[in-house]
Amino acid sequence: MKDIVELSITTKEKIDFIDITDKIEGIVSESGVDTGLCIVYLPHATAGLIVGEFEPNIYKDYKLFYSRLPSLVSNEYMHNQIDNNAEAHLLSSLTGPSKTFIVEDGRLLLGTWQRIILCEFDGPRTRRVLVKVMRS
């Protein structure tokens, strides 16, 4: 078992949402850990991680909500004078880079409608996802 597994996820749009649950489940399963934690960590400052339902309609709603929220507050962010992605940094700070899950019987304890979703806020890009499965 490798201590940390790294995934590479390619996003397709400026603001995009990718369901990575099956990949994380696969890593947990291969780890051989029966009982413990799974930490999913995104080493990026213009992306984020959320947990939620994932289907084509809610995908559009996530996109609408997160696209508009920063510009509702202001249209004059200073970081856009350097790099045109202040809004992506704000959304990344809001959604956060990591989530911790409980592992039991060799599986993630997720609710029926919960999917682990990578949020791209400044794509398209290739993003790294670090996954650590830890025995308790």
Place this chain on the structure above:
Amino acid sequence: MKDIVELSITTKEKIDFIDITDKIEGIVSESGVDTGLCIVYLPHATAGLIVGEFEPNIYKDYKLFYSRLPSLVSNEYMHNQIDNNAEAHLLSSLTGPSKTFIVEDGRLLLGTWQRIILCEFDGPRTRRVLVKVMRS
């Protein structure tokens, strides 16, 4: 000691906030773990977990803030054509399903005004809360 303890919390309103701190503290105390972590995990996609002050006025403020935020951004969420709870999914994605606490001397290290609060965004319902206390 059971590895994971499950709580059942009944909410009373469409948008509701329930202080579950005493129940979590009880589980930590019964676990016998002196030093470690406590992971509180909500297996739901239309609810969330926050940490904050809890008194009747701030309860109304949480309610006002979280009720209005999604509709401030848009009134035309697509998921509402399937299931009338797009706003609840957005708020769930924003507040997140889990929080990690430090356990020391057999107790949660919380600040004076910090309470662990279950956020109901699509109630009333009965919600499950999974609690894992882990020795370090």
Place this chain on the structure above:
Amino acid sequence: MKDIVELSITTKEKIDFIDITDKIEGIVSESGVDTGLCIVYLPHATAGLIVGEFEPNIYKDYKLFYSRLPSLVSNEYMHNQIDNNAEAHLLSSLTGPSKTFIVEDGRLLLGTWQRIILCEFDGPRTRRVLVKVMRS
């Protein structure tokens, strides 16, 4: 190695953002833990923790975004009748009190542009930050 290290951070403005990454890295390094987790926990209900880029322009953007967001939703929060900091409580609930990082080869696995940032929402004050480094 002490089990939990406590930092004391003095903020200078009502809404302020302080880069505490170097202090956290120092604690991880002194802990001697090679492989594991680092939990950063803020025991306060009017402050928060985010991870993101940190430079003078984005500092102003964080300030603008988080200052305005609660008042965009309402100007009549009830908690302000007791204590004039309802907005700080809302922002604290949104950003959250803790973040979990992966430790590998004795260092935090952070992305190139990721800094660990204490958010002051009701300053200036002196804030406590609890840091636990845990071997896996």
